[in-house]
Amino acid sequence: MIIDSHAHFWRRKMLPGSILKAYIEPLLVLDGIIDFSKDREDAWPITEVFAHELVDAMDGAGVDKAVILPLDFGLVEEPGIGIEGYNQWVFESCEEYKDRLIPFVGVDPNRGDKARELIQRFIKDYDAKGIKVYPATGFRPNEERLVDFWKLLDDYGMVVVSHSGASWGPLDEECNHPIFYREVLERFPSLRVVIAHLGGKWKLETYELARTHDNIYADCSAVQGWLPSEPEVAIDRLEEAALHMHDRLVFGTDWPLFDLSYSYLNWVKFVKEENWASEDVKEKMLGGNMKKILGL
Ligand SMILES: [Zn+2]
Secondary structure, three states: OOOOEOOOEEEHHOHHHHHHHHHHHHHHHOOOOOOHHHHHHHOOOOOOHHHHHHHHHHHHHOEEEEEOOOOOOOOOOOOOOOHHHHHHHHHHHHOOOOOOEEEEEEEHHHHHHHHHHHHHHHHHHHHOOEEEEOOOHOOOOOOHHHHHHHHHHHHHHEEEEEOOOOOOOOHHHHHHHHHHHHHHHHOOOOEEEEHHHHHHHHHHHHHHHHHHOOOOEEOOOHHHOOOOHHHHHHHHHHHHHHHHHEEEEEEEEEEEEOOOOOHHHHOOOOOHHHOOOOOHHHHHHHHHHHHHHHOO
């Protein structure tokens, strides 16, 4: 079984303009796909992406399931459609592909009581299995004020996926250090935390935490950013991750963000076929490990 542990979809109005501009513009300019100008924003190819497009990509690449992560940037800049509407839309979209798509709740812990209400509502209505958080919206995971938030997630057995590494635009990148999870992992040893993008430029912090804590995991999404130009760097990153994370490394794509420069199909093929680990390790990374985490 192949599981993509990190994918998104959104309507244009669900993301703040400043975030969309900061994330998508460099990708497009880099690839020479489009000359950025504000009035052409609606013509960008990944400004809006839908469940059926991801399922098509999954079908083409032989991916069985994908975890969908809504993104809450609303406290940084309020988008046209608020966080409740965004989560609701994602969960409803996934209902159509119940055996393929696994939606997580996306909410900023800085919302306090509202965040807790939202999480409980989606657990009750949809049996939500996990949550996506994005520290660069303005919190450090080890802050004392957030202990109740992590406790709630732990009480419900929710899987946490946390952004890590670089952030752009109005976001506070310094909050993204994986090492800020040390206290959370310690205090809640049964809470499973997946560090996205291996930790990015701070991947060594992820690996340091993995030495002492069993409940930390990492996804390899965004590593395909090195492709197609520097395959040796991508292989090196995967080798290193396998060495440190063992069976706590999971596959991810961050679809649709890298699709323009390196297709979904090619990334799946690269991980499957390149010689960065034993066949057994690759198989677990591609699906077995996440299957276990999600209790499938
Ligand atoms: Zn992502």
